[in-house]
Every structure is written in C-alpha cells, then in structure tokens.
Amino acid sequence: MNFDDIKDRRGTYCTQWDYIKDRFGKEDLLPFTISDMDLESPDEIAEALIKRINHKIFGYSRWNHDDFKNAVTGWYEKRFNYIPDKEWIVYSPSVIYSVSKFIEMKTEKGDGVLINTPGYDGFFKMIEGNERKLISSPLKNVNGRYEVDFEDFEKKCDEAKVFLLCSPHNPVGKVWTEEELKKMIDICRKKNVFIISDEIHMDIVYNGKHIPILSLGGEYLENMILCTSASKTFNIPAFTGSYLFIPSEKDREEFLRILKNRDALSSPSILAVIATITAYNKCEYWVDELVKYTENNIRFTKEYLQKNIPELKCEVPQGSYFAWIDFSELDLPSEEFQRYLIDIGKVAVMPGLTYGEEGRYFLRFNVACSIKKVQDGLERILKAVEHIRNLKNI
Incomplete structure (x- = not known):
C-alpha cells in the first residue's frame, strides 16, 4: 500500500x-472533481474479486445473508461502537436511490424536503426530479467552521415533511456532534419531520467522531433511516451497491416491495457484495492509513495557500477528503475564476456554486489522490491567480 503511487x-x-x-469544456485539464479517489483500493478487495471472477460464472446473487449483514454490523461495532439490528439492513443499488425512494414514500408531489446548504448537488437534482420542494436552511460559516442556524432550521421544519441530513457533510466536511444531532432529532420530532441521513462519508473523519444518527434515535427511531455504502471509503463506486438501516418494519417492507416488485432491483452486483464483505472484515488498517494520508494532503493544501496564494483560504475540515477553499478575497465572480482556472491553470476544480448559492465564492478541491497530484494542482491554481494579479496591476 503506497498512496504516493500514481496510476494513469x-x-x-x-x-x-x-x-x-x-x-469543463476542455480535455487537457488536471481534475479534482467528482468524489472518487485516484488511489488504489486495498489488495484484499482486488484479490477477493479476482478469485470470484476466476470462477467464470456470474449468475444472479443475494445480499440477504449473514456474511453480508455480519460484516456490516461488525464494522459499525469496530468503528462507531454501535451495533445496529441486523434485521434493519436492506440492500440498495445506491445511496441516492434509497433517498429518492424514501422521499417518494414519505411525501407527496409539492411537499417540502429540507437540507442544509451548501449541499451535495445530487440532492438538488433528486428532489427536483421527484417534483418536491427544496427547502434550504443555510449553514453559518463561523471563521471557516460551519454551524446549524437552529432558529432557521426549526422555522424551515414547519414547511418540510422530510429532513435530508448529510453526515459528515459534503461539501464542507462538518462532523456533527452528539449535541447537534440530538437537537436536530428533537426539532424533527416536535415538527413531525421524517429524517433521512446520508452517511456515506462516515469513515473519513479527522477531528471529532462520527456518530450514526440511529444511535441517538430513542423514541423517534422509527421515523428515521440511515443510508450508506462502502463505496466512498474504499473507492469502489464502480461496482454500485449500498445498504440502509430501516428500523420501522412497515417502512422496511414497503421499501423492499418497491425495490423488488416495482423497480426489479433486488438482485445485487455480486462484486459489490464481495467487495463490501472483504472491506469490512479485512481492511480496517487501510482506512486508518487513508485518513492519515488525506488529512496530510489537506494540511499541505492549507499551508501551500497560506504561503503562496494568501488570497485563497481553507481550514482542515473535520471529515471528508475535500478542501473547501474560500476565494472571496479575489473579488471575482465564480464563473470568471473558473475561466482562469481552466484556460490559464489547466486545472478542473468543482466550483462551490455547484452546491448552492452559499458556495459561490468557494472551490471543492478533492485531495483523495497522491500528494504529487495535489501539489501539481495547487501550482496550476497559483498560475491562474498570478494571471489575475497581473491583470489587476495593469
């Protein structure tokens, strides 16, 4: 395992x-974009998949067995000191599919779905695609750290049927505290708002501790679900496949009816099942090293900006492998800065505006790659900023 290795x-x-x-309109760019990694997955996963592929028969498969469920509950016990009920576990082809189906189940067309913004752009598209009303409760940026505006959050809950939580939060890397999660649950309980928690970034935490929301559910447990996957942690999204915890038996049966009978998606990718089982049973050490490496990459990014591009600023997030870079001091519109990054720097970085109006003066810089690529990307950003400096001095 050498995360410094570069693979084309x-x-x-x-x-x-x-x-x-x-x-981005051009091909010759160095990308720091979609949320996957330029890092090889663990050897154990590759070996398990090769063994299965060498069998050379790829028929229909199952997910509903103890090997899969025990691997999941074992991971939660090891990583989060929490043991969910095995009966809650249900397979899904993707986290966003699970979220979409539960929004269908718990709301009608035109009903409100509440999210914190800036937020994952896939949420925007999915809510709009389901013909629901997107309700935003903007997070407060306090010196580079994000907090919930609970007064606004509670007010917005009056308009919502579902609260869609991202935990840890993409793109800002917020890891929610127990106090914050309990307050969200309490408000949703009081307002009768169903909670869907997307926890796909749960394993990438630098500061604080990820708390599965179900562990705090209490009396409101059957009014929430947790959706997640091994895909982000182990860089295996190409196999598809995720899982969710559904405490309510009624909701579980309805979701399975939709998955099996209506959408005909209950037969999983066997490669996803094997990869998840292997990852959770054998690759904990790899995650520990990954977290150290990506945190170092973000620290390097922060220090490079401080030294070479002081107009750009970022803090080390509490979780996720994104540097959330504030470029507001450039005093440039997002679209114009993007043009310089693409045309002058030859670098592709996700504009923060993708994640809502609150991200207008930010970049989401994916550091799940070699440190050499991070350095190359930052040098390209510097080239673009130097061009901007020269233009301002003309």
Missing part, C-alpha cells in the same frame, strides 16, 4: 479523467 486512469471510461470535457 485515462482510457478506463473514468468519469473524472476521460469525460472531463463534459463538465
């Missing part, structure tokens, strides 16, 4: 590298 991903039908022109 071009020519593998890779979204981040092969199809960069689709989003």
